[in-house]
Amino acid sequence: MNRVLIVCTGNTCRSPMAEVMLKDLAARGGKPLEVRSAGVSAVNGQPISPHAAATLRKRSLELPGTSTALSGDEVAWAHLILTMTAGHKRAILQRYPEAVAKTFTMKEYALRGDPVMDDVAEAERLYSEWQVRQALGQNLTAEEHARLFELQRRIPDFDIADPFGGSLSMYERCADELEDILLTLVDKLDGKSTEQ
Known part of the structure; x- marks a missing residue:
């Protein structure tokens, strides 16, 4: 089974929304995935932001748990690490260079095979x-x-903008962008381990 770690900054907005959305898409598509999320600058135990929670509820999705700080254990657990920005990817690879073969921005991974x-x-x-x-x-x-x-x-921009501190409509636009990417990405995950 593929183990996917989705990473953003504080693990209260983008990555927890993407985590829940990917779990839902994988379940509906019959793809056996384990999905977690973490933040490169997160503090353990913070709740998801109110607008992120409202955005997920509007989509009839369950809310994730509290925030998780990125750690070596999380990196080792994952077969695939997907980040919201190139900056998050760089931060992971600076701390955990051994993760280079399994770390991508979400958009970069979704576009694999594209010219x-x-x-x-x-x-x-x-x-x-x-x-x-x-x-x-x-x-x-x-x-x-x-x-x-x-x-x-x-070359397209591989970053997903952070809605933190923004309006509910900004969170909804972020969720729409995440969903578009995840719909492409979930087809690239076959449920088997992508570990090299």
């Missing part, structure tokens, strides 16, 4: 090359710079 991911891989390769050359006192060629900027314009 845009070829652009992402090429951009990452060019960025890496640029960093190496800068360390050696060199630079990218004009053509490489132009290609990198072209790729930057084409």
Whole structure:
């Protein structure tokens, strides 16, 4: 059975909403998943935000438990770690570099197999090359710079905006965005362990 950990900042808004929504979608699709959520800056035991709770109730979904701080135990438990932003992904990989093969932003994982991911891989390769050359006192060629900027314009934003402190409608828009991503993502999860 796949064990999926969904991560945001405080584990009171985005990740608990995504946790509950993914559990529901997996159950309706007959996919055996275990889903948890945590926050890179969370304090254990905080309740879900009132607007997140209202958003989930409006969708007739059960409310999750209280917040969980990201820990090595949570990272080790998960076969797949999905983050709300690239910043969350970086924070996890700085603390737990061993999780690199199983950590993705939600949008990045949902787009696996999409041609845009070829652009992402090429951009990452060019960025890496640029960093190496800068360390050696060199630079990218004009053509490489132009290609990198072209790729930057084409690559979508992989972050899901934080509704924290916003209106109920902001939370509902966030939940709509999460649902769209999760509908794509759940089809990529077959219920078997994705552990490498």
